[in-house]
Amino acid sequence: MNMDSFSLKGKVALVTGASYGIGFAIASGMAAAGAKIVFNDVKQEFVDKGLANYAAAGIDAKGYVCDVTKEDQVVPMIKQIEEEVGVVDILVNNAGIIQRVPMLDVAVEDFTKVITIDLIGPFVMAKAVIPSMIKKGHGKIINICSMMSELGRETVSSYAAAKGGLKMLTKNICAEYGAYNIQCNGIGPGYIETPQTAPLRERQADGSRHPFDSFICGRTPAGRWLKPDELAGPAVFLASDASNAVNGHILYVDGGILAYIGKQP
Numbered sequence: 001m002n003m004d005s006f007s008l009k010g011k012v013a014l015v016t017g018a019s020y021g022i023g024f025a026i027a028s029g030m031a032a033a034g035a036k037i038v039f040n041d042v043k044q045e046f047v048d049k050g051l052a053n054y055a056a057a058g059i060d061a062k063g064y065v066c067d068v069t070k071e072d073q074v075v076p077m078i079k080q081i082e083e084e085v086g087v088v089d090i091l092v093n094n095a096g097i098i099q100r101v102p103m104l105d106v107a108v109e110d111f112t113k114v115i116t117i118d119l120i121g122p123f124v125m126a127k128a129v130i131p132s133m134i135k136k137g138h139g140k141i142i143n144i145c146s147m148m149s150e151l152g153r154e155t156v157s158s159y160a161a162a163k164g165g166l167k168m169l170t171k172n173i174c175a176e177y178g179a180y181n182i183q184c185n186g187i188g189p190g191y192i193e194t195p196q197t198a199p200l201r202e203r204q205a206d207g208s209r210h211p212f213d214s215f216i217c218g219r220t221p222a223g224r225w226l227k228p229d230e231l232a233g234p235a236v237f238l239a240s241d242a243s244n245a246v247n248g249h250i251l252y253v254d255g256g257i258l259a260y261i262g263k264q265p
């Protein structure tokens with residue numbers, strides 16, 4: 001096997017919502033593998049912060065202001081990227097939000113907001129990049145799923161519904177566009193130390209660990225939260241020619257959570 005098949009040299013990788021967090025870590029890994037990085041965020045201030053973060057990491061990234069849920073922003077952004085950088089070879093649908101509220105207390109508009117960003121957004125983004133991928137003769141789409149693509153838990157009904165749907169959207173893009181040499185796979189991260197999970201890890205008023213922090217460490221065989229950088233290698237693999245025969249697969253990068261009943265108290 002030629003190890004060059006893991007290289008992303010000459011490829012344009014678009015990572016949504018990648019000013020920081022998991023998206024930034026995945027984009028940084030793809031840059032290290034040779035990809036040209038483009039990313040978006042909903043506000044210029046976050047794009048600017050992201051550009052500073054990439055520059056500090058020695059990465060010459062290009063940032064665009066775009067809300068992934070708005071097709072009238074996404075289509076012009078993709079056109080602009082194609083003119084300024086090149087056709088998008090790799091799309092990582094990373095942008096997402098979560099709300100932690102008991103379902104009976106969830107307002108319909110809030111449930112809809114999570115579904116719109118976490119599921120409709122990836123649909124809008126994929127719909128915008130696939131035509132040029134077909135013309136180019138190849139493409140890679142990586143949807144950032146979740147433990148909640150497989151499991152439910154209290155207070156995250158909208159998020160679980162969105163991430164479960166994203167798993168099936170991943171399989172459907174595989175089914176519909178695999179014939180055009182487009183591979184669409186998912187990454188299902190476990191529990192990762194990012195701003196999104198910070199509330200689940202913060203120390204209690206008495207200085208004790210957050211109960212959820214202890215719970216997750218008991219559910220993860222390694223007994224720890226994972227780092228964003230630990231997602232970069234799996235993402236590079238799914239973005240590279242090394243995974244051209246992998247399609248419609250959700251790669252769980254969870255430290256073994258889904259395989260483990262949990263540590264006996």
Ligand code: NAP
Nearest residue numbers: 017021022042067068094095096146189191192194195196
């Ligand atoms: P995060 O720290 O909250 O970052 C999410 C990013 O998405 C932010 O940059 C945010 O921009 C952006 N975003 C939100 N709505 C957007 C929109 N409409 N258009 C464009 N960008 C938008 O989250 P994270 O922990 O890095 O998670 C990234 C992805 O991984 C999410 O899809 C999440 O569901 C998934 N995930 C996370 C974990 C975990 O444990 N952290 C585990 C499994 C899956 P702003 O800064 O402007 O809000």
Ligand code: GCO
Nearest residue numbers: 098146147148189190191197
């Ligand atoms: C939560 C967490 C999780 C993680 C991730 C797990 O409240 O349970 O935020 O949902 O974000 O999705 O894979």
